[in-house]
Amino acid sequence: MAVYTEVDDTALANFLADYDLGSAIAFKGIAEGVENSNYLLETTKARFILTLFEKRVNESDLPYFMGVMDHLADKGFPAPLPVKAKDGKALRTLCGRPAVIITFLSGMSLSRPNVEQCRELGEGLAKFHAALSDYVGDRKNSLSVEAWRPMFEGREAEANALNAGLTEHILSDLDALEAEWPANLPSGVIHADLFPDNAFFLGDKLTGVIDFYFACNDALVYDIAICLNAWCFEDGRGEYNHTKGRALIAGYQAVRPLSDTEKEALPLLCRGAAMRFFLTRLVDWADTPKDALVRPKNPIEYAEKLGFHRNAKGFFDYGG
Numbered sequence: 223m224a225v226y227t228e229v230d231d232t233a234l235a236n237f238l239a240d241y242d243l244g245s246a247i248a249f250k251g252i253a254e255g256v257e258n259s260n261y262l263l264e265t266t267k268a269r270f271i272l273t274l275f276e277k278r279v280n281e282s283d284l285p286y287f288m289g290v291m292d293h294l295a296d297k298g299f300p301a302p303l304p305v306k307a308k309d310g311k312a313l314r315t316l317c318g319r320p321a322v323i324i325t326f327l328s329g330m331s332l333s334r335p336n337v338e339q340c341r342e343l344g345e346g347l348a349k350f351h352a353a354l355s356d357y358v359g360d361r362k363n364s365l366s367v368e369a370w371r372p373m374f375e376g377r378e379a380e381a382n383a384l385n386a387g388l389t390e391h392i393l394s395d396l397d398a399l400e401a402e403w404p405a406n407l408p409s410g411v412i413h414a415d416l417f418p419d420n421a422f423f424l425g426d427k428l429t430g431v432i433d434f435y436f437a438c439n440d441a442l443v444y445d446i447a448i449c450l451n452a453w454c455f456e457d458g459r460g461e462y463n464h465t466k467g468r469a470l471i472a473g474y475q476a477v478r479p480l481s482d483t484e485k486e487a488l489p490l491l492c493r494g495a496a497m498r499f500f501l502t503r504l505v506d507w508a509d510t511p512k513d514a515l516v517r518p519k520n521p522i523e524y525a526e527k528l529g530f531h532r533n534a535k536g537f538f539d540y541g542g
């Protein structure tokens with residue numbers, strides 16, 4: 223369960239006194255998620271999500287994330303809205319942590335997205351990029367190529383313990399990624415963590431996107447690379463599903479066609495995206511205490527995806 227900070231009844235009642243949301247009638251920690259503490263809050267007025275920001279979130283980035291949600295809501299994109307307290311501010315402090323209440327979105331996250339849902343997700347991603355194309359906030363991607371080697375340093379034995387010889391592959395991936403990482407691709411605000419658990423569907427229709435706490439300004443096609451990794455491998459392992467990949471890319475291109483340079487860059491960006499999630503998972507895998515309530519995600523899944531990307535030759539390997 224991803225609840226790092228416990229909020230008791232008194233702390234909640236005091237916190238809610240600053241809002242015009244009525245009083246709590248239900249309050250439960252949410253099991254899903256690994257980064258922050260999340261609670262489902264039902265008040266006499268409506269349902270909400272209460273988030274307390276934890277380890278990886280830098281407090282100075284929070285206004286950027288709140289602005290992204292406000293901007294999406296203004297554009298009619300289905301994202302939660304940060305709720306303002308009586309003083310007009312959404313960002314507050316609870317139990318010593320930065321905290322926010324956001325509106326509740328209905329819909330279900332998918333455990334095994336089908337081809338049509340991948341297409342819909344691709345289209346939704348392009349609409350997300352379009353909705354934020356005039357967002358003025360700027361945040362560097364703190365988990366991009368220059369962060370990866372320092373994250374891996376000192377973890378060579380941990381990687382080899384997962385899979386003998388893995389360190390050698392990771393080091394040669396890092397060499398290739400650092401040497402060839404593209405600059406000057408069309409950029410804008412990217413979600414940067416649009417996994418199936420951060421998208422809600424009703425049937426095949428995308429009804430909501432959540433979790434903007436890795437959002438940043440980066441190459442737009444890198445967001446596609448993240449989604450291909452997260453949505454288009456079977457059983458979350460190293461077997462890429464071309465049909466799903468083709469659908470996701472086609473859905474995206476129905477709204478924003480990719481340039482030749484972006485298509486050419488896609489295989490390396492997919493490899494980079496797999497490296498980014500392998501590394502954060504490796505760190506969490508090794509550093510999360512065994513008795514912690516949160517269950518870290520397995521890095522091996524992304525080591526296997528890296529194996530696919532290492533051998534990919536071009537855009538067509540992804541269904542493009």
Ligand SMILES: Nc1ncnc2c1ncn2[C@@H]1O[C@H](COP(=O)(O)OP(=O)(O)O)[C@@H](O)[C@H]1O
Binds near residue numbers: 302325327
């Ligand atoms: N606005 C929302 N509406 C409905 N459920 C939400 C909302 N935000 C978060 N959740 C629920 O909380 C879970 C964890 O949220 P998430 O933002 O992914 O956490 P973390 O940042 O810790 O990974 C989600 O999987 C979802 O079940």
Ligand SMILES: N[C@@H](CCOP(=O)(O)O)C(=O)O
Binds near residue numbers: 256420
């Ligand atoms: N999507 C990341 C983990 C981040 O957690 P989330 O619950 O915010 O999606 C991964 O799968 O490694």
